[in-house]
Amino acid sequence: MDTLSHGLWGAALFGKEKPFAAKHNKKDFWLAFLLGAGPDLISFSPSFIYWAFSGFPAYQRKIGEPPPLSIIPSYVFQLYNITHSLIIWTALFLLFWVFLKKPLWIFCAWALHILCDIPTHTVRYFPTPFLWPFPTPFVNGFRWATPLFLVSNYFLLTSFFLFLKIKKRKQKV
Numbered sequence: 001m002d003t004l005s006h007g008l009w010g011a012a013l014f015g016k017e018k019p020f021a022a023k024h025n026k027k028d029f030w031l032a033f034l035l036g037a038g039p040d041l042i043s044f045s046p047s048f049i050y051w052a053f054s055g056f057p058a059y060q061r062k063i064g065e066p067p068p069l070s071i072i073p074s075y076v077f078q079l080y081n082i083t084h085s086l087i088i089w090t091a092l093f094l095l096f097w098v099f100l101k102k103p104l105w106i107f108c109a110w111a112l113h114i115l116c117d118i119p120t121h122t123v124r125y126f127p128t129p130f131l132w133p134f135p136t137p138f139v140n141g142f143r144w145a146t147p148l149f150l151v152s153n154y155f156l157l158t159s160f161f162l163f164l165k166i167k168k169r170k171q172k173v
């Protein structure tokens with residue numbers, strides 16, 4: 001799924017201490033947004049910044065197609081493995097739980113990212129290594145970068161935020 005949607009879904013569902021809470025304060029909203037988008041931001045930002053500084057060197061790219069795997073540096077795949085693993089996420093979630101003495105619900109935005117990526121990537125382009133560092137049976141999902149999926153997804157996101165807004169307004173009355 002696209003990085004912006006990951007951030008928005010994370011913020012919509014976990015942008016507060018308790019999951020699915022209607023009220024968001026701004027700090028929690030943006031933290032959940034960053035955690036939701038985090039796996040992709042960490043994986044792709046360094047190489048994107050490098051590309052930007054080198055003036056986006058030309059490469060064969062068709063409009064609407066992602067960059068070819070051959071030009072993506074190997075460290076991106078390493079970062080992708082670490083950030084898209086439910087094993088790593090679970091270890092961190094438990095670690096936070098021990099240190100904070102309560103579950104850090106907002107961190108579930110990160111797990112949601114991984115769960116959403118599993119069915120929305122084909123095995124040909126960044127399948128989700130959700131069991132890394134163990135062998136992962138990759139799911140051959142569908143491509144998220146299609147007009148039908150993007151429109152449906154943003155329609156659902158907009159509906160969900162409207163629902164939260166109406167719920168918040170009703171609670172105020």
Ligand SMILES: [Zn+2]
Nearest residue numbers: 039040113117
């Ligand atoms: Zn991702």
